[in-house]
Amino acid sequence: MSSSRFVLSLAVAILLAVPVRAARAQSAGRTLAERLSWFNYAMDYAGGVAEARARPRELRDPRAAAWYVLLLARDQETPASLALADSMMAADPGSVWAWFARTAALGYHSYADSSAAALAASDSMCGRAPRDPDVVWLRVATLSNARGMKDVIPIVDSALARDPSATRLLVLRANATWSAASQTHPPNEAMRDTAESLWAKARSIDSTDIRAWEFAGSYLLDVGRLEDAQALLRRASELAPLSLGVNRDYWRALRSLHMRDREQAASAALPGIERVRAARGNDPAALQLLANEYEAFGMPDSQRVTEDRILRDHPASIAAEWVLVSRYRAVGTKVADTTVHDSTLKGTYRGMLAAFIARPTHLNERLLGDAYRELFHQADSTTHPDTLLQIILGMERYEGINPQITFAQGAIALADRGVHLDEAERLARQGVIAGRQRIEQERSFLDPDQYTQARDWMASTMADALGWVYIRAGRLQDAEQQLRQALDLAPKNLTTLNHLGRLLEAAGTLDSAEAYYIRGAMVPTPGKNPNREALQKLYVTRHGSAQGYDAYYATIRDRDRARRRAEVTAELKTVRDTLPAFTLVSLAGDTVRSSALAGHVTVINFWGMWCGPCVMEMPEVQRYWRQVAQDSTVRLLTINNDPDLTALREWMQRHQYDLPVLVDAGYAGRAGVQAYPTTWFVDRAGRIAFSKAGWSEELAEEFGWRVEILKAELR
Numbered sequence: 001m002s003s004s005r006f007v008l009s010l011a012v013a014i015l016l017a018v019p020v021r022a023a024r025a026q027s028a029g030r031t032l033a034e035r036l037s038w039f040n041y042a043m044d045y046a047g048g049v050a051e052a053r054a055r056p057r058e059l060r061d062p063r064a065a066a067w068y069v070l071l072l073a074r075d076q077e078t079p080a081s082l083a084l085a086d087s088m089m090a091a092d093p094g095s096v097w098a099w100f101a102r103t104a105a106l107g108y109h110s111y112a113d114s115s116a117a118a119l120a121a122s123d124s125m126c127g128r129a130p131r132d133p134d135v136v137w138l139r140v141a142t143l144s145n146a147r148g149m150k151d152v153i154p155i156v157d158s159a160l161a162r163d164p165s166a167t168r169l170l171v172l173r174a175n176a177t178w179s180a181a182s183q184t185h186p187p188n189e190a191m192r193d194t195a196e197s198l199w200a201k202a203r204s205i206d207s208t209d210i211r212a213w214e215f216a217g218s219y220l221l222d223v224g225r226l227e228d229a230q231a232l233l234r235r236a237s238e239l240a241p242l243s244l245g246v247n248r249d250y251w252r253a254l255r256s257l258h259m260r261d262r263e264q265a266a267s268a269a270l271p272g273i274e275r276v277r278a279a280r281g282n283d284p285a286a287l288q289l290l291a292n293e294y295e296a297f298g299m300p301d302s303q304r305v306t307e308d309r310i311l312r313d314h315p316a317s318i319a320a321e322w323v324l325v326s327r328y329r330a331v332g333t334k335v336a337d338t339t340v341h342d343s344t345l346k347g348t349y350r351g352m353l354a355a356f357i358a359r360p361t362h363l364n365e366r367l368l369g370d371a372y373r374e375l376f377h378q379a380d381s382t383t384h385p386d387t388l389l390q391i392i393l394g395m396e397r398y399e400g401i402n403p404q405i406t407f408a409q410g411a412i413a414l415a416d417r418g419v420h421l422d423e424a425e426r427l428a429r430q431g432v433i434a435g436r437q438r439i440e441q442e443r444s445f446l447d448p449d450q451y452t453q454a455r456d457w458m459a460s461t462m463a464d465a466l467g468w469v470y471i472r473a474g475r476l477q478d479a480e481q482q483l484r485q486a487l488d489l490a491p492k493n494l495t496t497l498n499h500l501g502r503l504l505e506a507a508g509t510l511d512s513a514e515a516y517y518i519r520g521a522m523v524p525t526p527g528k529n530p531n532r533e534a535l536q537k538l539y540v541t542r543h544g545s546a547q548g549y550d551a552y553y554a555t556i557r558d559r560d561r562a563r564r565r566a567e568v569t570a571e572l573k574t575v576r577d578t579l580p581a582f583t584l585v586s587l588a589g590d591t592v593r594s595s596a597l598a599g600h601v602t603v604i605n606f607w608g609m610w611c612g613p614c615v616m617e618m619p620e621v622q623r624y625w626r627q628v629a630q631d632s633t634v635r636l637l638t639i640n641n642d643p644d645l646t647a648l649r650e651w652m653q654r655h656q657y658d659l660p661v662l663v664d665a666g667y668a669g670r671a672g673v674q675a676y677p678t679t680w681f682v683d684r685a686g687r688i689a690f691s692k693a694g695w696s697e698e699l700a701e702e703f704g705w706r707v708e709i710l711k712a713e714l715r
Helices: 003-015 032-041 045-054 056-060 062-074 078-091 096-107 112-128 133-147 153-162 167-182 189-205 210-222 226-239 244-257 262-280 284-296 300-313 318-336 343-357 365-378 385-398 403-417 421-445 448-472 476-489 494-506 510-521 530-543 549-570 612-628 645-654 667-671 699-712
Strands: 583-585 591-593 601-607 634-640 661-663 678-682 687-693
Touching (some): 032 045, 045 056, 045 062, 045 284, 056 062, 062 078, 062 096, 078 096, 096 112, 133 167, 153 167, 167 210, 189 210, 210 226, 210 244, 226 244, 244 284, 262 284, 284 318, 343 365, 365 385, 365 403, 385 421, 403 421, 403 448, 421 448, 448 476, 448 494, 476 494, 494 510, 530 549, 549 699, 583 661, 601 612, 601 699, 612 634, 612 699, 678 699
Parallel strands (some): 601 634
Antiparallel strands (some): 601 678, 678 687
16 A cells, blocks of 8 residues: 555544544643653543544654554554554555554454464564564563563663663663562562552653653552552643543542442532543543542443443443443442342343343454353243344454353253254354363463363363263264363363263163262352252253152262362361551551451451352351351451442342441452462461462351361360
8 A cells, every 4th residue: 555545544444533622732842742742651542542633634744644543543443443454554664653553453452362473473573673662662561461560671671771761661671570479379469569660760860751650559559568559650741631540549448448438529529520520521532530430439321421421422432342342341349249039120120131232333353252241141932042142143243352251151052952063063162162262361360270270161162062062962972072172171061060970871871970960069169050950950850750869968978078078178278377467447447457366266258249259148157157257266257359348238228238348448369369260268367278269169067177177176
């Protein structure tokens, strides 16, 4: 493509975009490339897009156009960013700025599988300008997005050796150091101190470097250093008073600092909120942020008015998509509540999902995939087979994050009905590839044991799905081969155990089928366990009635209870980490210190309302709390990290939970908690003797075993 055709393509892209906003007064005296770079580092991507569209002639500069592509991508305008990057590559494939644009468009694409292409593009970009600070920054950002921060430190150090006073690089080094420190258990405080020193050094060199204030503040906020975080983020907000990203973090800090008084937090934030509204009240991205903040500060009327304005004035914007998504998710949360049985609500939810999918345009295809996935979960026996297939194909095209749902569950859902079996087989086979790719994308974030476990589980899931499709297609020998392979990879895969049992039961090998059903029935699961129903049906088949089944099943449960108790006993740590100290405020307003736990056996459960397994096990946690409430030797605490304390209080009251709840305030992050729910069992000396990650079916029983072991220990 000639350069004139590139300029024409660029002009068309601008004319087809949202209406041009007025350029800011700050633009005077700076090139557009400099201004767009500033908007990126000020975390105001929508503002940068607006400025670029207000100065279209200056976008003939390839550097400015490259920054415009990056800002489009970060503002979630993925199709526009990809199209413009392709135009730049076609016009001048040897230009570093064409490769910069391609790297940015792919690196900030909503699909995780674009990361490999982004890394390849960044290689070509760096080969053309290895010392340009913007090029180095984007290379590091691309690496950290694809592989995590640990791989970027050598690159940043090499660049800093050439330019030790480059504040942009100092901030990158600080961010990488802090992230690496947080991946150790417990977190490496010396490395965190080093990161803080690097941020401070950057601020001393250039006190206007927004990210040296912003990143330091946001990281400190995450670990509960609220006053320090608030001061740093306030300064960042002063440097970039209209930045959506900076203000979002500053207002979050105010809510955390004044978490017991939402009105006080709102009062402190409202001047900034109104400043943004006055200056950018016709900007859908700004309106979306304001609507979110109104919700967080407990101002539902203002939230609704702002969201309605987005839908009315900017119906084709990404902000409008997010409003619709947040609204259907709110209904979906009610549908998922096991205490609610409202068929009308379920119908409303399905209608909202279908309406979102039917929108004529989708700027963020990942949100479209989210809607397809949720609609798949709502499918039932009334869903027409062809409609079910279209939902699954929609997931395949747009979802991209959960191959175990799209390919494995999708294939099984079709096979269950005996429909579209060719498509079911294709999905299961494609899932083998998609699942492997997904695990490889996550590999740099996992330790070797986690990687092996995740890889084997994903491969087992896909083999199981293919085996079930073969069963439904009558290919029984192929089915058994796939199912046994699946079980070798994941011996506790309850779906595989059920499928093998059904295969053997159909073949008349009832003893073997029963053995698989028994193994599957004893696997804990937060959902329905098909092996338990299958086991009872098989018992009736073999004995002519259900008489005696309860005693039969009780014997099985007793044997399994002995096995589980032996496994719990084996989990007792011989080398125990000291409980990280804390001073936290309870939901009732009391201050609780870890030092007050000395001499007690303590159970500490980390949870959040956003966490499905946490919510599912909360009745059992409450029941166990009732069991130990009168035991003076035992303490039970829960630490919750939901941001809206008012909503949390209402939820607790609605479910009649009265167990102790402490407000996290960053403690879980400081202590290295990564999975939810996680429960620690702390001995009398203040050391973590057991750590249980994940949902527990027999929670009260198994918690009790751990506590009894610790109570029996000598002081």
